[in-house]
Amino acid sequence: MEIKTISDSQKKYFQKIDSLDLELLIAHTLEKPREFVLAHPKYALTRDQELRIENYAKQRLNNEPLAYIIGHKEFFGLDFKINKNTLIPRPETEQLVELAIQEIKNKSQKSIIIDVGTGSGCIIISIAKNNKQRAMNDVKFYATDISSEALKIAKQNATAHGVEKKIKFLRGNLLAPLIGNWKLEIGNSRMIILANLPYLSKEIYNSTSPDVKNFEPKSALVSAHAGLAHYEKLFKQLKKFPAANCKLSIILEFSPEQKPLLKKIIPKYFPKAEIKFHKDLCGLWRICKINILSSRKNPLF
Numbered sequence: 488m489e490i491k492t493i494s495d496s497q498k499k500y501f502q503k504i505d506s507l508d509l510e511l512l513i514a515h516t517l518e519k520p521r522e523f524v525l526a527h528p529k530y531a532l533t534r535d536q537e538l539r540i541e542n543y544a545k546q547r548l549n550n551e552p553l554a555y556i557i558g559h560k561e562f563f564g565l566d567f568k569i570n571k572n573t574l575i576p577r578p579e580t581e582q583l584v585e586l587a588i589q590e591i592k593n594k595s596q597k598s599i600i601i602d603v604g605t606g607s608g609c610i611i612i613s614i615a616k617n618n619k620q621r622a623m624n625d626v627k628f629y630a631t632d633i634s635s636e637a638l639k640i641a642k643q644n645a646t647a648h649g650v651e652k653k654i655k656f657l658r659g660n661l662l663a664p665l666i667g668n669w670k671l672e673i674g675n676s677r678m679i680i681l682a683n684l685p686y687l688s689k690e691i692y693n694s695t696s697p698d699v700k701n702f703e704p705k706s707a708l709v710s711a712h713a714g715l716a717h718y719e720k721l722f723k724q725l726k727k728f729p730a731a732n733c734k735l736s737i738i739l740e741f742s743p744e745q746k747p748l749l750k751k752i753i754p755k756y757f758p759k760a761e762i763k764f765h766k767d768l769c770g771l772w773r774i775c776k777i778n779i780l781s782s783r784k785n786p787l788f
């Protein structure tokens with residue numbers, strides 16, 4: 488069937504492609520908002536537009552996620568560029584941002600915020616954009632990732648949102664690029680570590696949908712030891728944290744079945760920590776917040 492108008496394409500792919508996805512693919516092709524697509528069913532497509540819609544539809548029918556086809560995804564009300572080297576930001580991750588913003592809101596104390604495994608940069612950029620702390624100079628933002636391709640996208644997103652001068656992006660294994668600098672920076676401050684690291688066990692990864700398995704980077708999703716190897720490595724690195732006057736919060740995202748394991752593992756590394764678990768919007772355990780207070784008399788570990 489030839490597609491000459493918007494409504495022709497909607498008829499052709501009816502019940503084959505999710506109607507919202509199709510509207511967004513058409514809107515992307517026409518470089519117009521989705522509302523335009525809804526309001527102009529008889530809009531005549533050029534031959535080039537027709538071919539592009541057909542190609543995008545083929546990609547979507549082959550399970551390629553919409554966000555990779557159009558090259559961006561909304562997160563925390565902001566638009567983020569993404570590609571095959573970055574995970575597609577998920578709505579449940581927005582809770583990490585909310586918890587971090589709450590943590591620094593109206594505090595006069597110096598804050599250091601570190602996003603470990605930043606991917607597209609969606610977490611740290613959303614916090615930097617929404618930070619209402621009075622003295623912005625009192626907040627330092629860092630983001631690390633092992634993937635230089637992901638960091639390239641994160642930096643582009645930071646520039647697009649006007650926060651490129653606020654955030655230092657560093658390549659390396661979790662906190663490794665920052666470890667040598669701890670002593671210089673953390674005395675009398677609060678430090679917030681945000682981590683949405685790879686956390687799927689091999690078994691869970693194998694059962695994910697083709698949208699995920701065939702397109703998203705495996706290195707952003709899978710971790711050994713029931714999916715917790717990256718978090719354990721992060722906790723081990725934090726053992727090198729000096730005993731300064733500092734409040735440390737680690738806010739991490741995990742898979743619901745990992746809650747009992749985390750409850751066992753975290754006190755082994757941080758015996759004095761206060762641990763709180765939060766559910767996501769689907770009612771599943773998803774976020775863990777670990778609070779640790781250190782002083783010269785009471786070192787962290």
Ligand SMILES: C[S@@+](CC[C@H](N)C(=O)[O-])C[C@H]1O[C@@H](n2cnc3c(N)ncnc32)[C@H](O)[C@@H]1O
Nearest residue numbers: 574576604605606632633634660661683685707
């Ligand atoms: C689940 S993705 C999260 C991406 C982004 N923070 C988000 O929420 O959409 C995990 C990220 O961790 C990065 N990563 C994996 N292993 C790492 C390591 N050892 N050190 C630093 N980053 C790592 C991956 O490249 C990927 O970008």
